[in-house]
Amino acid sequence: MNKLALSDDILMQLDKPARYIGNELNMVKKDPSKVDIRFAMCFPDVYEIGMSHLGIQILYEMFNRRDDVYCERVYSPWPDLHKIMKEEDIPLFALETQDPIKDFDFVGITLQYEMCYTNILQILDLAQIPLWQKDRSDQDPIILCGGPCTYNPEPIADFCDLCYIGEGEISYDALLSLYKDMKHVGNYTRAEFLRKAAQIPGIYVPSLYEVTYQEDGTIAAMTPRFADVPEKVKRQVLVNMDEGAYPTKPLVPFVRATQDRVVLEIQRGCIRGCRFCQAGMVYRPNREKSLDLLKTYAKEMLDSTGHEEISLSSLSSSDYTQLPELINFLIDDCCGDGVNISLPSLRIDAFSLDVMSKVQDVRKSSLTFAPEAGSQRLRNVINKGLTKDDILNGAGMAFEGGWQKVKLYFMLGLPTETEEDMRAIPELANEIAARYYEIPKDKRNGKCQITMSTSFFVPKPFTPFQWAPMYEKGEYLRRAKIVNDTMKEQLNHKSLRYNWHEADVTVLEGLFARGDRRLAKAIYEAYEEGCMFDAWSDYFDVDKWHEILERNGISLDFYVYRQRPLDEVLPWDFIDVGVRKEFFVREWKRATIDQVVTPNCKMQCSGCGAASFGGGICFEGKN
Amino acid sequence: MKVRIKFSKSGSMVYIGHLDIMRYFQKAIRRSGLPIKYSEGFNPHQIMSFAAPLGVGLSSSGEYMDIELKEFVPSQEALQRLQAAMVDGMEVTSFRYLPDNAQNAMSSVSAASYILSYKHPEKFPYTITELQAAKKAFFDDAGTIPIIKKTKKGERELDLKPLIYDFTISEVCNSCGDSGIIFSLLVSTGSTDNIKPELVLDHFFRSMGKTDLGRYDFFIHREDMLTGQAPDFVSLGEIGHDKE
Numbered sequence: 001m002n003k004l005a006l007s008d009d010i011l012m013q014l015d016k017p018a019r020y021i022g023n024e025l026n027m028v029k030k031d032p033s034k035v036d037i038r039f040a041m042c043f044p045d046v047y048e049i050g051m052s053h054l055g056i057q058i059l060y061e062m063f064n065r066r067d068d069v070y071c072e073r074v075y076s077p078w079p080d081l082h083k084i085m086k087e088e089d090i091p092l093f094a095l096e097t098q099d100p101i102k103d104f105d106f107v108g109i110t111l112q113y114e115m116c117y118t119n120i121l122q123i124l125d126l127a128q129i130p131l132w133q134k135d136r137s138d139q140d141p142i143i144l145c146g147g148p149c150t151y152n153p154e155p156i157a158d159f160c161d162l163c164y165i166g167e168g169e170i171s172y173d174a175l176l177s178l179y180k181d182m183k184h185v186g187n188y189t190r191a192e193f194l195r196k197a198a199q200i201p202g203i204y205v206p207s208l209y210e211v212t213y214q215e216d217g218t219i220a221a222m223t224p225r226f227a228d229v230p231e232k233v234k235r236q237v238l239v240n241m242d243e244g245a246y247p248t249k250p251l252v253p254f255v256r257a258t259q260d261r262v263v264l265e266i267q268r269g270c271i272r273g274c275r276f277c278q279a280g281m282v283y284r285p286n287r288e289k290s291l292d293l294l295k296t297y298a299k300e301m302l303d304s305t306g307h308e309e310i311s312l313s314s315l316s317s318s319d320y321t322q323l324p325e326l327i328n329f330l331i332d333d334c335c336g337d338g339v340n341i342s343l344p345s346l347r348i349d350a351f352s353l354d355v356m357s358k359v360q361d362v363r364k365s366s367l368t369f370a371p372e373a374g375s376q377r378l379r380n381v382i383n384k385g386l387t388k389d390d391i392l393n394g395a396g397m398a399f400e401g402g403w404q405k406v407k408l409y410f411m412l413g414l415p416t417e418t419e420e421d422m423r424a425i426p427e428l429a430n431e432i433a434a435r436y437y438e439i440p441k442d443k444r445n446g447k448c449q450i451t452m453s454t455s456f457f458v459p460k461p462f463t464p465f466q467w468a469p470m471y472e473k474g475e476y477l478r479r480a481k482i483v484n485d486t487m488k489e490q491l492n493h494k495s496l497r498y499n500w501h502e503a504d505v506t507v508l509e510g511l512f513a514r515g516d517r518r519l520a521k522a523i524y525e526a527y528e529e530g531c532m533f534d535a536w537s538d539y540f541d542v543d544k545w546h547e548i549l550e551r552n553g554i555s556l557d558f559y560v561y562r563q564r565p566l567d568e569v570l571p572w573d574f575i576d577v578g579v580r581k582e583f584f585v586r587e588w589k590r591a592t593i594d595q596v597v598t599p600n601c602k603m604q605c606s607g608c609g610a611a612s613f614g615g616g617i618c619f620e621g622k623n
Numbered sequence: 624m625k626v627r628i629k630f631s632k633s634g635s636m637v638y639i640g641h642l643d644i645m646r647y648f649q650k651a652i653r654r655s656g657l658p659i660k661y662s663e664g665f666n667p668h669q670i671m672s673f674a675a676p677l678g679v680g681l682s683s684s685g686e687y688m689d690i691e692l693k694e695f696v697p698s699q700e701a702l703q704r705l706q707a708a709m710v711d712g713m714e715v716t717s718f719r720y721l722p723d724n725a726q727n728a729m730s731s732v733s734a735a736s737y738i739l740s741y742k743h744p745e746k747f748p749y750t751i752t753e754l755q756a757a758k759k760a761f762f763d764d765a766g767t768i769p770i771i772k773k774t775k776k777g778e779r780e781l782d783l784k785p786l787i788y789d790f791t792i793s794e795v796c797n798s799c800g801d802s803g804i805i806f807s808l809l810v811s812t813g814s815t816d817n818i819k820p821e822l823v824l825d826h827f828f829r830s831m832g833k834t835d836l837g838r839y840d841f842f843i844h845r846e847d848m849l850t851g852q853a854p855d856f857v858s859l860g861e862i863g864h865d866k867e
Contacts, residue, residue, distance in 0.1 A: 008680070008839075012838075022635070023634075024710070255639075256646065306650030306651060307653075308650075308653070
């Protein structure tokens with residue numbers, strides 16, 4: 001029997017022991033004694049969520065292509081196992097070899113959402129690695145963070161040895177080789193390694209920067225402690241998407257993961273420039289993978305996994321230039337017996353409806369629109385190009401094609417939002433329903449169902465809305481109530497449904513998204529007092545969090561509810577994402593003063609700065 | 624074309640539950656490229672059924688599933704292709720074509736044989752002689768073994784005796800020189816009167832005055848599943864033929 005870190009007695013007590021045993025199909029097996037570097041790749045949430053993440057699968061593939069590296073995986077033990085590991089002093093282990101990760105060289109943690117921050121500490125604590133970076137010795141692994149939340153890593157900076165800013169395909173080789181060389185020569189010390197690593201493009205070493213504050217609490221300056229440490233850390237970008245490693249033999253878990261399908265990444269970046277969207281800004285420029293490569297990958301991945309479903313991954317699949325060719329290929333050549341295609345984020349038009357009617361049961365499936373704002377005025381403010389006509393025409397075509405269910409996604413609390421904008425949400429839904437009832441009775445199939453969902457807007461770093469204020473919980477709920485009340489006044493209210501997001505967690509998310517290093521102590525105390533899995537409503541304890549914030553003098557007025565001045569030094573200003581701050585300022589003004597849309601990257605270049613990477617949409621058609 | 628596949632489950636795979644094993648085989652069959660039949664409709668699924676679910680924590684050398692193929696593939700070749708799609712701990716051991724009128728594994732299974740051993744021998748300070756004497760009184764010489772069985776709907780009285788077809792206790796010596804007690808059981812299995820082997824041992828030890836058994840005090844290995852009636856049981860794996 002292969003070695004397991006947990007005894008049979010423990011495994012039999014757990015909910016889903018399969019989370020902790022490894023041995024999944026396509027798991028990489030290496031002899032750990034024959035590699036130079038052992039890397040534990042961690043997604044700080046439960047196995048089923050973590051295993052669904054494409055980024056980790058890409059890095060797992062990329063690292064393991066190196067003979068001198070063995071990359072293994074680790075996920076957050078669920079609270080049932082957490083308790084046992086603490087009681088019995090069992091160190092957190094990697095799934096592949098089941099060895100304790102405290103003996104590894106690196107622990108890489110991906111930060112996909114702010115509410116996982118206490119889970120980072122859980123990982124370190126269970127691994128028996130000092131939580132604070134200043135307390136780690138030369139024998140402890142290097143703790144490295146990456147992923148979207150590293151576009152403002154400051155709230156967790158004191159727990160990380162280094163952060164990787166940007167796409168993993170570029171600088172990891174240099175980082176790993178530096179480590180390996182220092183170990184071979186025998187001059188490795190943590191301090192010396194970090195100092196040298198800081199000179200690798202995209203590597204941010206928080207401990208090598210000093211932050212000073214003004215009297216009003218804002219940042220005065222963030223300064224490198226040494227002359228050879230760069231003032232700005234430049235985001236790393238894979239310019240030619242066809243050159244990156246891709247997991248053509250992805251892991252297939254035994255327990256059903258959230259993403260139980262082949263995921264084909266078709267492009268990175270987005271041409272649209274929605275002003276609230278961090279992904280649309282920090283992954284610029286838009287870069288597509290070539291159709292031929294995608295065709296090869298699709299076949300290989302279906303063959304190597306046996307998955308019954310394939311899905312396209314990108315921020316806006318409809319913008320992929322050769323989408324019809326790709327989808328027709330998938331339908332004709334890949335989807336023989338029992339393979340489904342799932343099509344996320346497609347703009348509703350004649351083409352997508354035709355495709356959808358081929359791959360799904362029209363009567364059961366629903367149509368999704370994300371207008372994000374109810375009124376045209378507010379859609380202009382957020383730069384969402386979708387018009388009411390687009391929505392009504394798309395829905396109309398769909399209804400005539402047999403669909404009856406529509407889902408609509410909106411945000412509340414966007415900059416400049418008025419009561420009129422809130423009321424426009426159910427009014428739009430009502431018009432969509434009315435469009436359905438225009439179809440003669442004998443040609444439609446009963447009632448339609450229009451579901452509106454609202455989340456609350458959270459300003460994110462490196463967006464034109466990064467200076468915007470948020471609202472208190474009560475205000476969010478008041479806005480949701482206006483939507484709900486207005487819905488009841490609508491003629492077709494019996495066909496409308498409305499649900500809204502929790503407000504408590506939104507405020508905390510806003511705090512972490514734009515926080516600074518002074519939050520670390522509160523995150524630490526929250527973990528020590530039992531907070532973890534904050535992204536799970538069953539575990540999120542809002543009262544405890546507010547008590548801890550208050551005790552630590554962390555003011556939500558300062559971090560969350562305040563309109564920040566455009567000239568304030570922001571905690572994330574030290575990162576150069578390629579898109580310039582002047583562009584964000586310009587966009588903020590176009591949003592809030594002029595209230596006009598900015599053309600997308602295919603229509604016209606707006607000079608955001610991403611052209612500095614030297615590839616992608618910025619250069620297409622311009623030779 | 625109906626086919627019966629026999630497989631074993633061991634090592635860390637014992638922690639994978641039945642529903643996940645079904646999903647695992649659906650994907651494994653796709654990887655093997657075997658021409659399995661699908662149901663009609665918008666969400667077609669493979670025509671596949673399992674003899675009897677195996678509980679989490681149990682190993683087995685005698686699991687069965689029946690599938691239907693669209694076209695013939697020689698048994699040896701099919702076996703190799705399926706085996707190539709397995710992970711450690713899963714092994715496909717037989718691939719037999721069934722007669723067209725054969726009952727499927729799920730409806731024909733009537734008994735299963737198990738081997739059980741202690742997880743924590745120190746909790747069971749009994750000699751083989753004591754155990755065998757107690758077993759004689761509990762099983763061999765007993766006319767009935769009345770028990771209360773807890774079901775989803777409540778409790779019901781049940782006589783275990785006619786549902787246990789064989790019960791032996793032996794002592795084996797392993798390579799390390801340690802000795803271990805082995806319990807072998809052949810019990811009724813299927814949609815009616817499905818007897819779990821640990822239930823039998825629980826009542827057996829109660830008859831010895833030991834009432835503190837936990838849910839998972841034994842390593843349990845399912846050796847095989849059988850069809851027919853006592854004493855003429857036939858292994859599910861004996862039905863049908865290899866075809867080349």
